[in-house]
Amino acid sequence: GEKDTYVKLEKMAGILVGADKDEEAISLYHHLVDHDQVSSKVTEFYDAILEIERKLEDMVAIEETINEFVSFFDRKGPWYIANRANTETITRAESMKSDNLAFLANHYHRGAQKLDKQRKPARDSYASAAKYYKMFIDRFPDHKTAYVVNFYYAEILYDQLGEHEKAAEQYEAVLSKDLKGEYVEDAALGVIYSVERMLVTEGLREDVSK
Numbered sequence: 195g196e197k198d199t200y201v202k203l204e205k206m207a208g209i210l211v212g213a214d215k216d217e218e219a220i221s222l223y224h225h226l227v228d229h230d231q232v233s234s235k236v237t238e239f240y241d242a243i244l245e246i247e248r249k250l251e252d253m254v255a256i257e258e259t260i261n262e263f264v265s266f267f268d269r270k271g272p273w274y275i276a277n278r279a280n281t282e283t284i285t286r287a288e289s290m291k292s293d294n295l296a297f298l299a300n301h302y303h304r305g306a307q308k309l310d311k312q313r314k315p316a317r318d319s320y321a322s323a324a325k326y327y328k329m330f331i332d333r334f335p336d337h338k339t340a341y342v343v344n345f346y347y348a349e350i351l352y353d354q355l356g357e358h359e360k361a362a363e364q365y366e367a368v369l370s371k372d373l374k375g376e377y378v379e380d381a382a383l384g385v386i387y388s389v390e391r392m393l394v395t396e397g398l399r400e401d402v403s404k
Contacts, residue, residue: 200229207242216246227266232276234283236266237290244294253301260294264329267291292334296343299326303346306354320354331367344368345377348384358395362388 204226210219223239230236240263247255266273267287277283306319327347334340348364351357365384368377393399 200226204235207239211242211246216250220246231266232273234277234280236273237283237286240266240290257298260298263287264291264295264333292330292337292339295326295330295333296339299323299330299343299346302326303350317354320350324350324355331364335367341368341371341375341377344371345381348381352384352388352391356391358388358391362392 203222207219207222207226210216210222220243223243227236227239240259244256244259247259265271267290268274274284274287277287300323302319302323306316306323309316309319324347327343327350330337330343331340331347337343344364344367348361348368351361351364362385365381365388368375368381369385372378390399394401
């Protein structure tokens with residue numbers, strides 16, 4: 195029956211990977227995802243797709259796939275609701291989201307810093323890093339690495355994007371998470387500087403930094 199067919203297709207996808215038939219394997223894994231969109235195996239299928247794309251070093255495809263499964267595994271979405279009793283599967287999906295959002299943020303952040311050193315325009319890369327830091331924080335505010343993410347996000351908002359009100363919020367989040375943490379002094383100063391810049395922007399204080 196249909197179930198047997200899909201068991202065979204799953205095996206076929208693995209064989210295609212082994213034979214370096216990468217595009218065919220990716221297409222088949224996408225078909226398996228589309229066939230049963232609440233299957234607990236969707237985590238395995240997306241993992242397999244990502245592994246192939248990493249092997250091919252196709253950063254555009256990697257980013258697309260990560261964004262796709264971050265949306266697919268949304269906590270209010272049908273897949274999550276259908277699998278919520280399956281602790282192992284949910285834990286895997288949550289790890290896939292957090293690990294890969296952190297990976298994308300880090301990828302763009304390091305790329306932006308490299309462009310800075312080469313004196314090339316880096317704003318777009320910093321903006322992409324900020325986007326993924328925000329996606330991470332919105333979904334995982336209590337994650338063990340959220341403290342560092344809050345700080346890096348705040349620094350980009352303040353230094354590169356000039357979004358001082360949002361920067362102040364992120365610096366405050368750093369302070370609220372750990373008053374003895376590594377970035378406590380920088381974050382405290384960040385709040386002060388961000389508020390000062392906001393006052394200048396509002397015309398309530400003269401800009402003495404020029």
